[in-house]
Amino acid sequence: MDEVKKGLEGVVVDESRVCKVDGEEGKIWYAGYDMDDLARESSYEELLFLLRNDRLPSGDELDGIRDEMAARRALPDGVAELVDREAERTAPMDLLRTSVSALASYDDEADNLDDPTDKCLGVLAKMPTVIARAHRVREGEEPVEPRDDLGHAENFLYTLHGEEPTEEEASAMDSTFILYAEHGMNASTFSACVTASTLANVYSSLTSAVGTLQGRLHGGATETVIDMLEDVGDASNAEPFVEEKVSNKGKIPGFGHRVYETVDPRCAHFRRHIETLNPDSELLAVADAVREEVEARLGDKGIFPNTDLYAGALYRELGVPPAFYTTLFAASRAAGWSAHIAEQIEDNRIMRPRVKFVGETGRGYVPVDER
Ligand SMILES: CC(=O)SCCNC(=O)CCNC(=O)[C@H](O)C(C)(C)COP(=O)(O)OP(=O)(O)OC[C@H]1O[C@@H](n2cnc3c(N)ncnc32)[C@H](O)[C@@H]1OP(=O)(O)O
Ligand SMILES: O=C([O-])CC(=O)C(=O)O
Numbered sequence: 001m002d003e004v005k006k007g008l009e010g011v012v013v014d015e016s017r018v019c020k021v022d023g024e025e026g027k028i029w030y031a032g033y034d035m036d037d038l039a040r041e042s043s044y045e046e047l048l049f050l051l052r053n054d055r056l057p058s059g060d061e062l063d064g065i066r067d068e069m070a071a072r073r074a075l076p077d078g079v080a081e082l083v084d085r086e087a088e089r090t091a092p093m094d095l096l097r098t099s100v101s102a103l104a105s106y107d108d109e110a111d112n113l114d115d116p117t118d119k120c121l122g123v124l125a126k127m128p129t130v131i132a133r134a135h136r137v138r139e140g141e142e143p144v145e146p147r148d149d150l151g152h153a154e155n156f157l158y159t160l161h162g163e164e165p166t167e168e169e170a171s172a173m174d175s176t177f178i179l180y181a182e183h184g185m186n187a188s189t190f191s192a193c194v195t196a197s198t199l200a201n202v203y204s205s206l207t208s209a210v211g212t213l214q215g216r217l218h219g220g221a222t223e224t225v226i227d228m229l230e231d232v233g234d235a236s237n238a239e240p241f242v243e244e245k246v247s248n249k250g251k252i253p254g255f256g257h258r259v260y261e262t263v264d265p266r267c268a269h270f271r272r273h274i275e276t277l278n279p280d281s282e283l284l285a286v287a288d289a290v291r292e293e294v295e296a297r298l299g300d301k302g303i304f305p306n307t308d309l310y311a312g313a314l315y316r317e318l319g320v321p322p323a324f325y326t327t328l329f330a331a332s333r334a335a336g337w338s339a340h341i342a343e344q345i346e347d348n349r350i351m352r353p354r355v356k357f358v359g360e361t362g363r364g365y366v367p368v369d370e371r
Pocket of ligand 2 (some may be wrong): 182183184185186187259306307369
């Protein structure tokens, strides 16, 4: 009864139709569809439709969700002002979290839970706008308003850089949104579900999730990986770097996963896009060299690359500064958060685990002047 499952390892909290992660085989299925196929063939908007409706859209339905997302990209004036005011001094993930929270103030029916997915899509459409705007303000550049004739990923790069991306760049960006979109009951999704289980509004649930993704054991690893690759500097330094980490029992960012016993299947997609955009990427060479050393030393222990190993190197090729990497992970994962929030609300029971009490009882209270 009182067995403690530290880190909730192996605990099954509910049923879900959203995503199957097969950690033994290294496969991901989004609503029954192979993630590998979707990452190559699909678009983020199509995935949003799939997660919402449990089926792929017709051509008209796909146009419909694209138009709907595009129409919801603009920020309320108050949130645009918040971003403009805070972007310089506030870390991007903190600002994204605060902006998601602030969006509740501009929804007259924020607490209405009749169609949580629709409300989440309104937030999800705006997250890239917040990110691009914050980046431009930090750089001392004029914000670029979103365009409704561009897809979700293409529009993000357009608002970030002020010019339309190439087809390869837009396709790589779209892939990153798909790759990071969903991954079962990970920490940030769990956090969203705990908040949703109290019947809090979706702004609260999404804000909880953004906050949870920030940590460097979860989404924040996208940024620590880049710091590590830059510190290593050259592929020839990978061996002594990994040797030193292993002998000091240090954790190497971008490796290890609670679910995978093999390489994370998303790595290959991030990697192939880096190769397409820049076959001479030095960061890619360093990441590959570190990977080879880690697999040789820790593969027996089940330590393999996770999705974050190559993500930063790809974001770099797309011109995204490192401080914004985790915000893009959040903007992508919002798809999964939304789907799980909807499932939670549809068949809800408040989340309320227990802790095993190991403290004392019966301590006699002594008034302060007698201590
Ligand atoms: C999108 C994502 O969130 S993916 C994960 C992103 N996070 C990272 O890349 C950070 C580095 N990785 C880690 O810290 C962990 O692997 C986590 C947080 C992802 C998973 O943690 P857990 O499932 O709790 O594994 P735990 O930390 O207990 O590690 C188990 C063993 O593997 C080792 N290990 C786990 N990850 C690593 C790593 N990255 N480098 C070296 N050793 C590792 C641990 O030292 C531990 O060894 P021990 O049994 O000898 O003490
Ligand atoms: O599933 C997890 O524990 C971590 C995660 O979010 C991911 O790998 O995308």
